[in-house]
Amino acid sequence: MDDTECADTPDARCPRCGQAFHCGMQDAAPCGCTTVQLPAATLAMLRARYTGCLCLRCLQALAAGDAVSAAPAAAPSSAR
Numbered sequence: 001m002d003d004t005e006c007a008d009t010p011d012a013r014c015p016r017c018g019q020a021f022h023c024g025m026q027d028a029a030p031c032g033c034t035t036v037q038l039p040a041a042t043l044a045m046l047r048a049r050y051t052g053c054l055c056l057r058c059l060q061a062l063a064a065g066d067a068v069s070a071a072p073a074a075a076p077s078s079a080r
Ligand SMILES: [Zn+2]
Pocket: 014, 015, 016, 017, 018, 019, 054, 055, 056, 057, 058, 059
């Protein structure tokens, strides 16, 4: 079930929106996230709330002023 041979190119799942994405920190080319400038306060909230990277789309949304804890499309609170 688990792919044990993909350690070289770790694809991550964004903890904010749940979308799979590829973190380019290990790549030869710089990761897209290095082009996104976030305020220190936003970064601190991200580190407190999530572990690991977010996808580039979420980072850009945060840079544009979106809330750190934006709910995913499928919110479990109102499911029933
Ligand atoms: Zn995301």
